[in-house]
Amino acid sequence: MSLIDLLSWDAFGSGWFWSLVVLQWFWHGAQVLGVPADYLHCKDNAQLSMVINWRAKRRLRSAHRAPLLFVAGLSFLVSVVFILGFVYHIEFCAAVAILVVPEVIIFQLAYRTAQSICAKPLGLEACIKALKTLHLKIYATGAAAIFFAGLFGYGFEVLKP
Template sequence: MDLYGRVFDLIDMRSFSNLWYWIALAVLWSTSSHWVLGVPFDLIQRARRRGGQAAEDVATLVGVNARRYLYIASEAGLWIAAFTGFALAVLVVLGFGYGVEFCQAVFLLVAPTTLVGLWSVRTARRYAERAPSGEALYRMLRWHRLGVQAMGIVSVFVTAMWGMWMNMVITGL
């Protein structure tokens, strides 16, 4: 066997043994936890420490994005929920029912991201109801980020365990 054949056997270009899949998973969760209701977390930290213009920017961005999320949820929420439910069901049936590894991989990326979207709408509703400002706003945004990070940790763990299981089954270990 030539060198390229051995390298591709070692790397294996399937979903769970593909380096790009794991890079995409890491980028997905690092980006999801960095952007809290559309506001970069470093701006939230700066606003909390220094106040001033950064605090005004955070309040403005959270207000704009919360209204945007609630508008989208009220206008197209039913259609988004129906399409998302259909897409997730198709991925589950093809991936876990018929054993299509690519669909399993996509499901393990998309399903937790759907939960993050629901969590964001919930936080936007809380913002609209309570209209927090100052430290109360920063606390709400920190709790939102913590929830997203917890979902990310669980998602990465489940994906890693499933990916290792699939690699062991396919390689016959």
């Protein structure tokens, strides 16, 4: 297989799509809300509490500072890509939708977790539990995304006219 074959626009049958899927879920498995996942087992409670609160406040600040026009434009683009991919059966758009829609879901899950951490002062154990729950939700989202990528990828490759 040549490099040109790997970079083809035939998304589900090419290496670029599956490489991006692996990279995307490797990244999400390595950190949760910006905190490295293995750092949640750290023995330095003061530093861990400071990092968790700082990352949660940072996530909320960045979400609140996003201009409405940017959020509306991004929502429009994600919707257009999703519709082009799954209603009009454009394979490249379906592949991009399978990469982008889980990111939107994970952003919303992380935002809600950051809100719960910052809204009421939780103890360190409660914060760690919230982050571990978020990590499990991210894994579930990733498993569903990979399942749908395989399912729709198989459908696009086999049912191609």
